[in-house]
Amino acid sequence: MSELFWFEKYRPRSFDEVVDLEEVKSRLREFVKSGNMPHLLFYGPPGTGKTTMALVLARELYGEYWRENTLELNASDERGINVIRERVKEFARTAPVGKAPFKLVILDEADNMTSDAQQALRRIMEIYAQNTRFILLANYISGIIEPIQSRVVMIRFNPLPKEAVISRLRYIAENEGVKISDDALETIYEFTQGDMRKAINALQIAAATEKEITEDVVARALGMVSPRLLRETLQEALKGNFSKAMTQIYGFVVDGGVGELEIIRQIHREVLRLDVPEYVKPELAYIIAEAHYATLRGARGLTQIFGALAKIRRLLKQAV
Numbered sequence: 027m028s029e030l031f032w033f034e035k036y037r038p039r040s041f042d043e044v045v046d047l048e049e050v051k052s053r054l055r056e057f058v059k060s061g062n063m064p065h066l067l068f069y070g071p072p073g074t075g076k077t078t079m080a081l082v083l084a085r086e087l088y089g090e091y092w093r094e095n096t097l098e099l100n101a102s103d104e105r106g107i108n109v110i111r112e113r114v115k116e117f118a119r120t121a122p123v124g125k126a127p128f129k130l131v132i133l134d135e136a137d138n139m140t141s142d143a144q145q146a147l148r149r150i151m152e153i154y155a156q157n158t159r160f161i162l163l164a165n166y167i168s169g170i171i172e173p174i175q176s177r178v179v180m181i182r183f184n185p186l187p188k189e190a191v192i193s194r195l196r197y198i199a200e201n202e203g204v205k206i207s208d209d210a211l212e213t214i215y216e217f218t219q220g221d222m223r224k225a226i227n228a229l230q231i232a233a234a235t236e237k238e239i240t241e242d243v244v245a246r247a248l249g250m251v252s253p254r255l256l257r258e259t260l261q262e263a264l265k266g267n268f269s270k271a272m273t274q275i276y277g278f279v280v281d282g283g284v285g286e287l288e289i290i291r292q293i294h295r296e297v298l299r300l301d302v303p304e305y306v307k308p309e310l311a312y313i314i315a316e317a318h319y320a321t322l323r324g325a326r327g328l329t330q331i332f333g334a335l336a337k338i339r340r341l342l343k344q345a346v
């Protein structure tokens with residue numbers, strides 16, 4: 027069932043399959059080599075390889091017995107810390123199978139636990155430290171209480187770099203018999219910003235509509251304007267061809283079904299890439315932030331976009 031989703035089908039099963047994360051890999055390889063490790067905390071934004079690395083570590087530690095030796099729990103399970111305690115107790119009762127001297131508990135969303143639950147978790151970690159090691163997964167380190175932070179080795183995960191995401195997407199596309207252009211790959215990266223789960227999902231969604239994926243196919247599948255078209259429109263507006271730019275933007279929203287907030291987000295990205303003096307960039311960002319905020323608060327998005335473009339043009343004319 028889970029294989030329906032490409033991000034599951036292509037979840038790496040060994041260190042070699044994991045792209046980027048060289049430093050993390052080498053630290054974890056050391057643990058495997060020495061046959062021992064501390065409790066770990068993997069933290070960072072979604073889709074950056076935390077769960078994947080925990081599962082790869084389990085496979086590398088235990089080989090074919092990794093399932094028997096690994097307990098996966100979700101901390102946001104509403105049944106709470108008592109269920110976690112019971113399940114860890116039951117799991118830790120039996121000796122590990124295979125060569126590693128401990129079993130592995132992977133606890134997802136640890137930062138969603140209350141402080142009291144985390145205090146209890148800390149005690150559970152201590153009680154069973156003899157034959158278990160915990161890997162806690164979290165998005166925000168600030169959500170983890172200090173007494174836990176000081177008892178684990180913390181490993182930070184960052185949004186994955188463009189080359190890494192694109193090379194993985196290329197590999198998956200090739201395997202699935204899908205043709206994808208370089209522009210389309212760039213667009214997926216722009217849209218997903220280093221979240222590999224989102225990127226693979228975007229590829230799968232685009233591939234469901236066409237077997238040859240271009241930038242336009244991706245943009246349509248993701249509910250965004252093709253970055254190329256948006257750049258052209260922006261240039262028209264900056265040249266003063268306002269009615270043309272407005273008609274195009276109107277078309278993106280009304281015919282293309284792209285949300286106004288998404289268009290503002292894209293304009294933001296493009297505007298900051300313009301070849302303009304550095305000192306005007308904060309002002310540009312401010313103009314767009316205002317339009318974004320007003321739209322969020324219920325003002326008409328199109329009006330906000332047109333107004334922002336007019337202000338940007340005026341500002342740039344003064345600056346040059």
Ligand SMILES: Nc1ncnc2c1ncn2[C@@H]1O[C@H](COP(=O)(O)OP(=O)(O)OP(=O)(O)O)[C@@H](O)[C@H]1O
Nearest residue numbers: 033036037044045072073074075076077078222223
């Ligand atoms: N470094 C990587 N190399 C190859 N694939 C990766 C990598 N990181 C993530 N992926 C892919 O992205 C998917 C999501 O990654 P993963 O589940 O590890 O994210 P996560 O950091 O645990 O996210 P969350 O915080 O949402 O739980 C994986 O199934 C895998 O296909």
